[in-house]
Amino acid sequence: xxxxxxxxxxxxxxxxxxxxxxxxxxxxxxxxxxxxxxxxxxxxxxxxxxxxxxxxxxxxxxxxxxxxxxxxxxxxxxxxxxxxxxxxxxxxxxxxxxxxxxxxxxxxxxxxxxxxxxxxxxxxxxxxxxxxxxxxxxxxxxxxxxxxxxxxxxxxxxxxxxxxxxxxxxxxxxxxxxxxxxxxxxxxxxxxxxxxxxxxxxxxxxxxxxxxxxxxxxxxxxxxxxxxxxxxxxxxxxxxxxxxxxxxxxxxxxxxxxxxxxxxxxxxxxxxxxxxxxxxxxxxxxxxxxxxxxxxxxxxxxxxxxxxxxxxxxxxxxxxxxxxxxxxxxxxxxxxxxxxxxxxxxxxxxxxxxxxxxxxxxxxxxxxxxxxxxxxxxxxxxxxxxxxxxxxxxxxxxxxxxxxxxxxxxxxxxxxxxxxxxxxxxxxxxx
Amino acid sequence: xxxxxxxxxxxxxxxxxxxxxxxxxxxxxxxxxxxxxxxxxxxxxxxxxxxxxxxxxxxxxxxxxxxxxxxxxxxxxxxxxxxxxxxxxxxxxxxxxxxxxxxxxxxxxxxxxxxxxxxxxxxxxxxxxxxxxxxxxxxxxxxxxxxxxxxxxxxxxxxxxxxxxxxxxxxxxxxxxxxxxxxxxxxxxxxxxxxxxxxxxxxxxxxxxxxxxxxxxxxxxxxxxxxxxxxxxxxxxxxxxxxxxxxxxxxxxxxxxxxxxxxxxxxxxxxxxxxxxxxxxxxxxxxxxxxxxxxxxxxxxxxxxxxxxxxxxxxxxxxxxxxxxxxxxxxxxxxxxxxxxxxxxxxxxxxxxxxxxxxxxxxxxxxxxxxxxxxxxxxxxxxxxxxxxxxxxxxxxxxxxxxxxxxxxxxxxxxxxxxxxxxxxxxxxxx
Numbered sequence: 123x124x125x126x127x128x129x130x131x132x133x134x135x136x137x138x139x140x141x142x143x144x145x146x147x148x149x150x151x152x153x154x155x156x157x158x159x160x161x162x163x164x165x166x167x168x169x170x171x172x173x174x175x176x177x178x179x180x181x182x183x184x185x186x187x188x189x190x191x192x193x194x195x196x197x198x199x200x201x202x203x204x205x206x207x208x209x210x211x212x213x214x215x216x217x218x219x220x221x222x223x224x225x226x227x228x229x230x231x232x233x234x235x236x237x238x239x240x241x242x243x244x245x246x247x248x249x250x251x252x253x254x255x256x257x258x259x260x261x262x263x264x265x266x267x268x269x270x271x272x273x274x275x276x277x278x279x280x281x282x283x284x285x286x287x288x289x290x291x292x293x294x295x296x297x298x299x300x301x302x303x304x305x306x307x308x309x310x311x312x313x314x315x316x317x318x319x320x321x322x323x324x325x326x327x328x329x330x331x332x333x334x335x336x337x338x339x340x341x342x343x344x345x346x347x348x349x350x351x352x353x354x355x356x357x358x359x360x361x362x363x364x365x366x367x368x369x370x371x372x373x374x375x376x377x378x379x380x381x382x383x384x385x386x387x388x389x390x391x392x393x394x395x396x397x398x399x400x401x402x403x404x405x406x407x408x409x410x411x412x413x414x415x416x417x418x419x420x421x422x423x424x425x426x427x428x429x430x431x432x433x434x435x436x437x438x439x440x441x442x443x444x445x446x447x448x449x450x451x452x453x454x455x456x457x458x459x460x461x462x463x464x465x466x467x468x469x470x471x472x473x474x475x476x477x478x479x480x481x482x483x484x485x486x487x488x489x490x491x492x493x494x495x496x497x498x499x500x501x502x503x504x505x506x507x508x509x510x511x512x513x514x515x516x517x518x519x520x521x522x523x524x525x526x527x528x529x530x531x532x533x534x535x536x537x538x539x540x541x542x543x544x545x546x547x548x549x550x551x552x553x
Numbered sequence: 554x555x556x557x558x559x560x561x562x563x564x565x566x567x568x569x570x571x572x573x574x575x576x577x578x579x580x581x582x583x584x585x586x587x588x589x590x591x592x593x594x595x596x597x598x599x600x601x602x603x604x605x606x607x608x609x610x611x612x613x614x615x616x617x618x619x620x621x622x623x624x625x626x627x628x629x630x631x632x633x634x635x636x637x638x639x640x641x642x643x644x645x646x647x648x649x650x651x652x653x654x655x656x657x658x659x660x661x662x663x664x665x666x667x668x669x670x671x672x673x674x675x676x677x678x679x680x681x682x683x684x685x686x687x688x689x690x691x692x693x694x695x696x697x698x699x700x701x702x703x704x705x706x707x708x709x710x711x712x713x714x715x716x717x718x719x720x721x722x723x724x725x726x727x728x729x730x731x732x733x734x735x736x737x738x739x740x741x742x743x744x745x746x747x748x749x750x751x752x753x754x755x756x757x758x759x760x761x762x763x764x765x766x767x768x769x770x771x772x773x774x775x776x777x778x779x780x781x782x783x784x785x786x787x788x789x790x791x792x793x794x795x796x797x798x799x800x801x802x803x804x805x806x807x808x809x810x811x812x813x814x815x816x817x818x819x820x821x822x823x824x825x826x827x828x829x830x831x832x833x834x835x836x837x838x839x840x841x842x843x844x845x846x847x848x849x850x851x852x853x854x855x856x857x858x859x860x861x862x863x864x865x866x867x868x869x870x871x872x873x874x875x876x877x878x879x880x881x882x883x884x885x886x887x888x889x890x891x892x893x894x895x896x897x898x899x900x901x902x903x904x905x906x907x908x909x910x911x912x913x914x915x916x917x918x919x920x921x922x923x924x925x926x927x928x929x930x931x932x933x934x935x936x937x938x939x940x941x942x943x944x945x946x947x948x949x950x951x952x953x954x955x956x957x958x959x960x961x962x963x964x965x966x967x968x969x970x971x972x973x974x975x976x977x978x979x980x981x982x983x984x
Contacts, residue, residue: 302862
């Protein structure tokens with residue numbers, strides 16, 4: 123009666139699609155993947171958790187000047203992959219096909235959500251691309267109404283699906299009750315705004331809503347029409363408060379009521395926080411927004427007591443230094459990036475089982491890390507601030523240690539007694 | 554100077570590996586995937602966020618009675634995929650190869666972590682499998698010391714990597730400071746235990762540590778040797794408190810001090826909570842643990858104010874009914890399973906942009922959902938309790954509505970006035 127185990131642990135959606143692909147012959151898109159469909163339906167377990175597999179249908183179309191208007195009209199949201207002209211280089215061909223497949227998978231999963239998926243060839247459709255304002259080949263853009271949103275996160279099916287689902291939600295979330303205020307207050311690791319307006323019909327609310335669309339889904343906008351909620355959040359009528367991540371107190375945007383443009387400008391000016399979390403949906407954008415070629419990076423696993431403690435100390439430092447425009451610490455929770463943990467440990471030569479803070483040069487990934495001898499004895503906020511000051515003044519930097527790097531690395535392997543470890547087998551006297 | 558975009562958005566690790574595979578010829582494992590290696594290194598962006606790609610090395614070996622002892626001795630942790638004998642069925646062959654590749658990828662990522670990866674053929678190595686106590690073909694087991702742990706989650710590289718990283722951490726996390734107590738208290742969505750002991754040398758602590766290993770990494774065990782921390786948590790010397798998910802007050806395990814066996818038995822008895830979160834790392838195990846063939850399933854997105862509010866109400870219901878052994882609500886946060894959202898919406902005929910609660914028959918995924926007309930007017934705890942009572946008594950069940958299903962579905966589409974929506978464009982008089 124036990125159901126076959128092989129169906130209980132299906133592969134991710136992404137993986138399943140490759141299963142059916144015998145061939146990566148370029149541009150032969152149709153029906154290459156059909157075999158994949160039958161794979162996971164061959165044996166069944168209890169129902170309700172079936173990961174979808176790609177059904178082989180072509181949903182991603184090539185956009186041309188000719189079909190552009192028709193396609194655009196058909197969907198609420200249009201997702202465009204603006205790609206380099208097809209190359210004769212096999213590596214580039216495969217890279218292209220893989221992106222195509224990821225998009226096909228996402229298109230299938232979101233089929234009933236009224237989202238179109240297209241490819242735009244940078245050479246063949248240069249005129250169209252120019253009209254659309256596309257400038258970076260290899261980018262993924264989304265058209266929503268008259269807005270163009272660039273996706274700059276991990277190019278993985280699950281991340282993309284969540285990004286698109288967030289984009290088709292209402293741009294402003296309404297807060298109605300005390301419990302919802304509590305939910306609002308709990309959000310601390312990204313920028314949020316909240317405004318108090320008379321009603322949905324208010325012109326000031328409409329300006330707020332339009333402004334929200336400029337930042338959806340990266341920055342969350344909330345509003346309330348409820349006097350009690352407004353009082354609890356100390357909001358005056360038509361006022362909008364801006365919350366920097368990890369700060370308790372918001373900034374009331376000055377000179378209410380505001381136009382859409384004023385709100386957009388304010389957010390853009392305050393968009394780089396003192397402490398920010400690296401998120402899969404915009405990780406590359408965050409990483410590119412370095413300060414003078416470096417990032418101060420802190421690793422802390424929030425679900426771990428040491429990591430939590432370290433993050434609390436970081437927050438303290440961020441609060442004390444929120445007015446310093448030269449400071450923006452990137453917090454990475456390793457739990458968000460399991461596949462990068464080993465890469466980071468190797469690249470940065472650190473142990474990610476405990477909290478870490480360091481400076482990373484984004485050009486060559488060279489880095490230097492604060493010495494934290496024991497995770498039971500984390501640095502205090504003051505010690506962290508001193509260290510950060512040394513980083514910002516250049517006293518601590520990634521170049522100084524480069525000369526004696528090789529010496530350092532050999533310190534542990536004092537090879538006077540070679541092969542000694544192999545003799546240790548005498549301990550294994552289990553039987 | 555702008556780095557090429559194509560390298561900024563690399564594919565997930567999993568996807569990249571398939572890129573190089575031209576062929577799925579069974580059992581030809583060696584060097585099939587080498588092409589994949591070069592793919593993402595062809596162009597570079599800023600450094601520090603490079604997703605690893607499979608390097609083509611074979612790391613997963615076939616386990617036999619002959620090499621068993623040698624392999625076991627070599628690693629701290631041994632990850633075994635116990636598979637059906639190789640079939641001539643192409644579908645099954647491909648399924649097998651895919652699992653093999655996922656394991657190869659995980660093995661590469663965790664290479665410096667001292668974890669071995671092997672395959673055990675159920676037919677060829679029947680004797681060995683019997684010795685190891687393996688009974689379900691298609692299962693993934695991990696050997697750690699004299700323990701065997703079964704992995705029963707999503708078979709995806711990132712989930713597996715995190716599972717294994719959690720397994721090589723210490724089984725007990727020590728709580729030393731007030732901030733760490735705060736971190737401990739914040740953990741509410743899975744079972745946790747905490748004990749107060751004299752020191753790491755205490756025999757009672759050692760029993761606690763041994764017990765922890767039985768449940769690692771699914772259930773977290775904490776301990777403190779600090780009087781102040783113990784006082785804050787109202788723990789007496791050698792006492793262990795058991796926290797059910799979402800409950801404020803713990804249960805003090807009776808009759809301290811305890812042996813390892815007593816602790817293990819207590820946890821096993823209390824392992825099914827009144828409200829539990831579906832987690833990728835043990836989702837299939839949770840789903841199989843149904844009550845009389847059904848699950849009460851609640852969807853609530855915690856990061857959304859409505860979802861947060863609904864979850865708070867659910868917690869209230871769980872707290873009021875924690876003594877009812879027939880009640881175990883499965884809470885699903887759609888954010889944890891982006892690729893399943895569309896599947897669930899289709900299968901259960903519900904909208905997951907708002908909170909939902911329903912009964913699902915695990916045999917056929919037939920379901921019935923509570924009517925929540927407006928997400929601004931969620932049911933109260935009392936209304937939810939009445940509804941749950943009706944489910945438990947059988948008054949609400951998944952069978953009753955089966956006859957009139959077709960009629961119901963057409964209720965909304967009152968098509969008297971077709972195409973009227975298209976005339977609404979007159980509202981767009983912004984300019």
